[in-house]
Amino acid sequence: MIDILQELCKITDKDYISNNQEELYLYGRDPGLMPPHEPDYVVMPSTVDEIQAIVRLANREKIPIIPKGGGLSLTGLVIPQKGGILLDMKRMGKILEVNESAGYVIVEGGTTHGALKSYLLKNYPHLRHSIPDSPPITTITANAVIHGQGRLTQQHGFNSDMVCGLEVVLPTGEKCKIGSCAVSTYWFSKGPPLPDLSSLFFGWFGTTGIITKLALRLYPCKKIRDAMLFLTDEAELVPEIMRKLGRTEMVEDLVVTAQPIPLRFRGNYYILFYITGDTEEELDFKKKMAWRALWEYFERREGGFVSLPPEMKAPMLAMPSKDTTRFADVSKGGGFEYSGPIAPLEKYPAYVKKLAELANKYDLFYSSAARMIDGGHCMMFSFSYTFNRADPDTMKRAKQALDEAADFALENGGVMWKPNIDEQQMTMAKMDPETLNLMMKIKHLLDPNGIMNPGNWEVSR
Ligand SMILES: Cc1cc2nc3c(=O)[nH]c(=O)nc-3n(C[C@H](O)[C@H](O)[C@H](O)COP(=O)(O)OP(=O)(O)OC[C@H]3O[C@@H](n4cnc5c(N)ncnc54)[C@H](O)[C@@H]3O)c2cc1C
Incomplete structure (x- = not known):
C-alpha cells in the first residue's frame, strides 16, 4: 500500500505537512455548531504546481x-466530513497585480481580506474592495466561493459578482483559466462576452475545484464616509424603508439590526447606512436625499434619525465592524452561529418575528443583521444565536433553533446562504428535481471520483 505521507513529502516541504494529533484535532472543527471530524493529513502548499500534484495524488488514490x-464560515464547510487531506491555503497569500486603469487586483487563492485592505491602503489609497465584516484572516477566495457580502454589496451585488477572473485546479488536476484571462493577458471579465464558467466554482463549497488565483474588482475609495442611523419600532415598515433608501442610489451599505439587549434595542429596528463622497458638498447632497426619502416616516412619528456622537460613530465606520465578533461574547462561552437566508426584503417582518420566537422557545440570546443587496433586489438575513462552547445543552438548543429557522426560511421564500450539510439537504429536498439532477451531473463530470470536500452538496447521506 502506498504511504500517503511519504508521497506528500515528495510534493511539499515536509515542515508544512502533518498528521500529528494536535493538528488533526484543530483542523477537525470550526467555531460553529457542526460536529467535528478530523482530517488524516494537513498540508500547506505554496505553489500551484504543488496543488496540482496533491490533487492528482488524491484523485488517483480516491482520498478526500x-x-x-x-475557516470562519461557521457552518462546518471546512470540516473534513470523510477525513482525507485538508489543504490549508495560508501560504498562497500573494497579491500578484493591480491593474489601476481597469480597476482590478489579482490575488492568490489564500490571500486574506486583511492583507488586501492593508496593501491597498498603503499603495493605492484611492482604491478599495468590498470588505465583509468577518475577521481580517478570512480569505477573499473563500468569501467569494460562499457568495459572501461586504461593504459594497449594496451597490455592486454579492462579492462573487465582483470577481473578474479565476485560475482553478480541477478535481482531476488540470489547471484552467476562467474569463477574459483564458484568452487575453487582462483579467477584466469572468465571463462576458465568453460563456461565464465561474458559476461552476461559486456556491459549490470547494466541491468542484480549487481556486488558485482570483481577480477582484476594485472601486473608488471615496475620501469621506459617514454613518447614519434611522430607528423604527415597526418591523412591517423596514422593507419599505430599505427599498426607499436603496432607490435613492445614494447609499453605500445598509444593515438593519434587531436584538433584545441592551434594553434600549428591544423592540426597535436599527437601520444603519453609510454615505460616502469626495467632497463635503457631495456628502451633504446624498444625506439630504436620504433624509428626504425617510421624511414621511418622521412626520407620521413612525421613526426618526438617531444622533451619533463621534465615539459611537467610530466603531460603526471601522471596516470590518467588530460588532458581530462582540456578539459572540454576549453570553458566557463565546460561541455564536448564524444561518442566513437570502430573500426578498418583504420577508423581513416574518423572519424577525420567527428569530425572537425561536430564541424564546429554546431560551437563547439572539441577534439579526439584514444586509441589503444590490439596491434592494434582495437581502441577507441572519438568524444568529449565541451558545456556550463548554455546554453541550446550549449548543444543542442553538442547533435546533437554527434548523427550525432554516426550515422556516426555506418555506418562506428564502434560499439558505452558506448552508451547513443539514441545510444543504433541506435545500436539495425542496429543489426542482431536474435542476438538482443537472447540478449532480455537473459535479460528477468535474469530480468523477467524488474527492472534493465530500459530504457537501451530496444527494444521499
Ligand atoms: C464575526 C464574523 C462576521 C462575519 N461577517 C460576514 C460578513 O459581513 N459578510 C460575509 O460574507 N461573511 C461574514 N462572515 C462569515 C465568513 O467568516 C466570511 O464569509 C468569510 O469570508 C469566509 O471566509 P473563510 O476564509 O473563513 O472561509 P472558509 O470557512 O475557510 O471556507 C469557506 C468555503 O470555501 C471553500 N474554499 C476555501 N478556499 C478555497 C479555494 N481556494 N478554492 C475553492 N474553495 C475554497 C472551503 O472549502 C469552504 O467550503 C462573518 C463571520 C464572522 C465570524
Whole structure:
C-alpha cells in the first residue's frame, strides 16, 4: 500500500505537512455548531504546481481533499466530513497585480481580506474592495466561493459578482483559466462576452475545484464616509424603508439590526447606512436625499434619525465592524452561529418575528443583521444565536433553533446562504428535481471520483 505521507513529502516541504494529533484535532472543527471530524493529513502548499500534484495524488488514490481559507464560515464547510487531506491555503497569500486603469487586483487563492485592505491602503489609497465584516484572516477566495457580502454589496451585488477572473485546479488536476484571462493577458471579465464558467466554482463549497488565483474588482475609495442611523419600532415598515433608501442610489451599505439587549434595542429596528463622497458638498447632497426619502416616516412619528456622537460613530465606520465578533461574547462561552437566508426584503417582518420566537422557545440570546443587496433586489438575513462552547445543552438548543429557522426560511421564500450539510439537504429536498439532477451531473463530470470536500452538496447521506 502506498504511504500517503511519504508521497506528500515528495510534493511539499515536509515542515508544512502533518498528521500529528494536535493538528488533526484543530483542523477537525470550526467555531460553529457542526460536529467535528478530523482530517488524516494537513498540508500547506505554496505553489500551484504543488496543488496540482496533491490533487492528482488524491484523485488517483480516491482520498478526500478539502480546501480551507480562514475557516470562519461557521457552518462546518471546512470540516473534513470523510477525513482525507485538508489543504490549508495560508501560504498562497500573494497579491500578484493591480491593474489601476481597469480597476482590478489579482490575488492568490489564500490571500486574506486583511492583507488586501492593508496593501491597498498603503499603495493605492484611492482604491478599495468590498470588505465583509468577518475577521481580517478570512480569505477573499473563500468569501467569494460562499457568495459572501461586504461593504459594497449594496451597490455592486454579492462579492462573487465582483470577481473578474479565476485560475482553478480541477478535481482531476488540470489547471484552467476562467474569463477574459483564458484568452487575453487582462483579467477584466469572468465571463462576458465568453460563456461565464465561474458559476461552476461559486456556491459549490470547494466541491468542484480549487481556486488558485482570483481577480477582484476594485472601486473608488471615496475620501469621506459617514454613518447614519434611522430607528423604527415597526418591523412591517423596514422593507419599505430599505427599498426607499436603496432607490435613492445614494447609499453605500445598509444593515438593519434587531436584538433584545441592551434594553434600549428591544423592540426597535436599527437601520444603519453609510454615505460616502469626495467632497463635503457631495456628502451633504446624498444625506439630504436620504433624509428626504425617510421624511414621511418622521412626520407620521413612525421613526426618526438617531444622533451619533463621534465615539459611537467610530466603531460603526471601522471596516470590518467588530460588532458581530462582540456578539459572540454576549453570553458566557463565546460561541455564536448564524444561518442566513437570502430573500426578498418583504420577508423581513416574518423572519424577525420567527428569530425572537425561536430564541424564546429554546431560551437563547439572539441577534439579526439584514444586509441589503444590490439596491434592494434582495437581502441577507441572519438568524444568529449565541451558545456556550463548554455546554453541550446550549449548543444543542442553538442547533435546533437554527434548523427550525432554516426550515422556516426555506418555506418562506428564502434560499439558505452558506448552508451547513443539514441545510444543504433541506435545500436539495425542496429543489426542482431536474435542476438538482443537472447540478449532480455537473459535479460528477468535474469530480468523477467524488474527492472534493465530500459530504457537501451530496444527494444521499
Ligand atoms: C464575526 C464574523 C462576521 C462575519 N461577517 C460576514 C460578513 O459581513 N459578510 C460575509 O460574507 N461573511 C461574514 N462572515 C462569515 C465568513 O467568516 C466570511 O464569509 C468569510 O469570508 C469566509 O471566509 P473563510 O476564509 O473563513 O472561509 P472558509 O470557512 O475557510 O471556507 C469557506 C468555503 O470555501 C471553500 N474554499 C476555501 N478556499 C478555497 C479555494 N481556494 N478554492 C475553492 N474553495 C475554497 C472551503 O472549502 C469552504 O467550503 C462573518 C463571520 C464572522 C465570524
